[in-house]
Amino acid sequence: MYILGGTSATLLSNNLSRLLNQPLLKTTFKRFPDDEFYLRIEEPIDGEDVLIVQTAYPDPKIVELLIMQDAVCEAGAKKISVILPYFGYSRQDKKFEEGEAISARAMAEHISIHADEVITVDPHKEHILDFFTTPTRSCSAVPALADYLKKKNIDLVLAPDKGARDRGEEAAKLIGCASDYLEKTRIDGTTVKIHPKNLDVHGKTVAIVDDIISTGGTMANSIKELRHQGAKKVYVACTHGLFAGQAREKLKESGVDEIIATDTIESEFSKVSVASCLASMLVSLA
Numbered sequence: 624m625y626i627l628g629g630t631s632a633t634l635l636s637n638n639l640s641r642l643l644n645q646p647l648l649k650t651t652f653k654r655f656p657d658d659e660f661y662l663r664i665e666e667p668i669d670g671e672d673v674l675i676v677q678t679a680y681p682d683p684k685i686v687e688l689l690i691m692q693d694a695v696c697e698a699g700a701k702k703i704s705v706i707l708p709y710f711g712y713s714r715q716d717k718k719f720e721e722g723e724a725i726s727a728r729a730m731a732e733h734i735s736i737h738a739d740e741v742i743t744v745d746p747h748k749e750h751i752l753d754f755f756t757t758p759t760r761s762c763s764a765v766p767a768l769a770d771y772l773k774k775k776n777i778d779l780v781l782a783p784d785k786g787a788r789d790r791g792e793e794a795a796k797l798i799g800c801a802s803d804y805l806e807k808t809r810i811d812g813t814t815v816k817i818h819p820k821n822l823d824v825h826g827k828t829v830a831i832v833d834d835i836i837s838t839g840g841t842m843a844n845s846i847k848e849l850r851h852q853g854a855k856k857v858y859v860a861c862t863h864g865l866f867a868g869q870a871r872e873k874l875k876e877s878g879v880d881e882i883i884a885t886d887t888i889e890s891e892f893s894k895v896s897v898a899s900c901l902a903s904m905l906v907s908l909a
């Protein structure tokens with residue numbers, strides 16, 4: 624099997640190549656003067672299995688992924704597996720208002736065209752996996768995040784809203800501490816309100832665990848509320864760190880002690896790798 628690591632998953636594809644003991648496919652990537660993407664596969668892959676690793680975020684990375692899939696198919700690969708560490712557009716998973724696009728479905732259907740299987744990590748909602756027209760599975764980054772948080776003497780894990788409660792409970796169980804959740808109301812894409820809730824956080828070390836940090840509004844407001852209630856230390860951990868717009872500044876200003884994300888989207892906060900959970904899944908499927 625060859626691993627084709629896309630430009631949005633360099634770290635992860637190198638780690639997967641090492642863990643699975645499979646070579647990285649030699650390729651040339653470049654951008655034309657008008658910024659269109661160019662790809663050339665530099666070695667024969669006719670009849671070989673190919674694992675493409677590419678995060679579908681931001682938009683240009685989706686175009687790169689579709690071009691990689693087409694090139695691998697054209698070059699005669701036997702089986703094409705796509706690892707989609709972060710599935711961009713997954714939050715637009717239904718019509719919230721009449722006339723809206725179901726963007727997650729549009730992406731999934733196109734990615735399915737040249738994929739014999741798709742594997743993703745912590746999908747925003749389980750039902751979005753059904754949008755793919757090829758077998759699709761997911762693995763969880765929570766054990767890897769919990770492993771990292773274990774070293775921080777966490778007293779309490781909080782989910783930022785009721786919908787994320789299961790993830791928080793799972794992390795707390797693995798860390799060996801209590802869990803609870805906050806009450807959140809989303810006003811619009813960039814504004815959220817965290818309602819004061821009587822939590823016993825005074826003098827405690829708290830970790831807030833979520834699937835995504837996007838604008839950082841959810842986490843920043845949660846941190847402020849916990850600080851207000853006397854928390855000693857506040858860690859924030861997520862699987863997918865998008866850090867859109869002023870997210871970094873917002874989080875720093877809110878008084879966070881540490882920001883932790885995985886390498887599904889590579890950034891300075893990618894302190895936890897999902898490579899092992901993906902590698903185990905691939906080995907168990909083989």
Ligand code: R5P
Nearest residue numbers: 834835836837838839840841
């Ligand atoms: C929402 O359902 C997600 O789980 C995250 O809480 C949300 O995407 C975070 O967004 P932001 O960082 O923009 O508040």
